[in-house]
Amino acid sequence: MIINLSKLSKKDISIAGGKAANLGELIQAGFNVPGGVCVTTDTFGYFQKNEKFPLGFEKELNAKLAKLKGPFAVRSSATTEDLKNASFAGQHDTFLNVKKEKLVDAVIKCFSSLYTERAVAYRRQNKVMGSKARMAVVIQEMVNADYAGVSFTLDPIHKKYLLVEIVKGLGEKLVSGTVTPNSYFMNRKNFIVTQKNENFPLKINLKNIAKVMLEIEKHYKMPMDIEFALKKGKLFILQARPITA
Numbered sequence: 495m496i497i498n499l500s501k502l503s504k505k506d507i508s509i510a511g512g513k514a515a516n517l518g519e520l521i522q523a524g525f526n527v528p529g530g531v532c533v534t535t536d537t538f539g540y541f542q543k544n545e546k547f548p549l550g551f552e553k554e555l556n557a558k559l560a561k562l563k564g565p566f567a568v569r570s571s572a573t574t575e576d577l578k579n580a581s582f583a584g585q586h587d588t589f590l591n592v593k594k595e596k597l598v599d600a601v602i603k604c605f606s607s608l609y610t611e612r613a614v615a616y617r618r619q620n621k622v623m624g625s626k627a628r629m630a631v632v633i634q635e636m637v638n639a640d641y642a643g644v645s646f647t648l649d650p651i652h653k654k655y656l657l658v659e660i661v662k663g664l665g666e667k668l669v670s671g672t673v674t675p676n677s678y679f680m681n682r683k684n685f686i687v688t689q690k691n692e693n694f695p696l697k698i699n700l701k702n703i704a705k706v707m708l709e710i711e712k713h714y715k716m717p718m719d720i721e722f723a724l725k726k727g728k729l730f731i732l733q734a735r736p737i738t739a
Contacts, residue, residue, distance in 0.1 A: 495534045496551075496558050499632070502532060509534045511571030511630035516734050523713050525706070525731045530566070530634030531558045533601055535573060538629045541605060552598055555633075562635050565591045568600040570607050571630040586610075586629070590666065591636055604631045637730050639664055639723035641698065643675065645707040646737060647682075648717035655679040655688060656704055660696060665721055665732065680704050703729060710734055 495509075502510050502518025510518065514532040521527045533555070540548050559566075570586030587607035589600045608629045642665030649657035659668060659675040667673045676696055679689040685701045703722065706729060711718050714736065721733040 495536045495548075496554050497532050497534060498558065499527065499530050499532055499634070507573055508628075509536065509630070511535065511573050511628070511632075512735065513569060513571035513733060514630050514632045515571075517632065517634075519713075520710070520731055520734055523710075525710065526729060527731050528567075528634040528637055529562050530632060531555070532571065533631040533633065535628040535630045538605055538631075541602075547598070555597065556594070559594065559597075559633065564594050565636045566594070566597060567632075567634050567636045568592050568597065568604060569632040569634070570604040571632050572608060573628045573630070588666070590664065597633060601631045601633075605629050637723045637725055637732070639725050639730075641696075641724040642668065642732075643703075643722055644668060645703070645720045645722065646717070647707050647711040647720070648737060649679060650737070652679070654682070656682050656685075656707060658700060658703060658707070660698075662694060665723060669721075682708065698724060698727070706731075 497510065499514060499518050500521045502515055503522055504515050504519040506515045506518065510532045517527050537548065537551065568589040570588065572586055587604050589603065592600045608627060641660050641662060643658060643660035644665070646657045649655045658678045658680065661668045661673050661675045668675050674693055676693055677691045678687050678700055680687050680700065685704045687700065707718070707720055710720055710731070714734070717737040719735050719737045720731065723730045723732055
């Protein structure tokens, strides 16, 4: 089964996993999220049992994506991730710049990433039973970002600022730790930068980014960890999850 992200909400974790459910929630709340679909946990269950996709799966997928421009970002969305007590950030696979003819292979790889050593170990560490873990997959239009970053609406160090970290290009470099981002600690009320660490000159309006981050926090009514991208000055929200301890 394949569902448009716009049809999902945060209540749909059981069928769409944490990432897809939150993306659907953001779309319904009016935030700018790249268009896409979710391959549901029911499809994962069928594949797991039969080692193949349901009849007509690829045809349905192509039909759902017909109005979207490739290439695509393909991201794992497990039912155990992006929760209040365990984020599973980086534990499952993501594939970028995937061409349409390679999407099915990428979906299978995302399914398989539920069973990597690190994912199994993380579930064990967080006392999540493996039998409760199921995988969905997000397929979205790829944003070839000029800048990308992550924001903690309540910073993990001082516990009072909004933190924005930004890199040039795609955000995977930031998530993987291969580059050092620009970091900005901002006052949550007036958005004044109180502390920063810059590795490259940045000529964008941080205040506008900060405002959207706090609007997302207000919607969820809790501090959030948010991934975003900027393309030609336009802000895209790529992911949002509650900040875990």
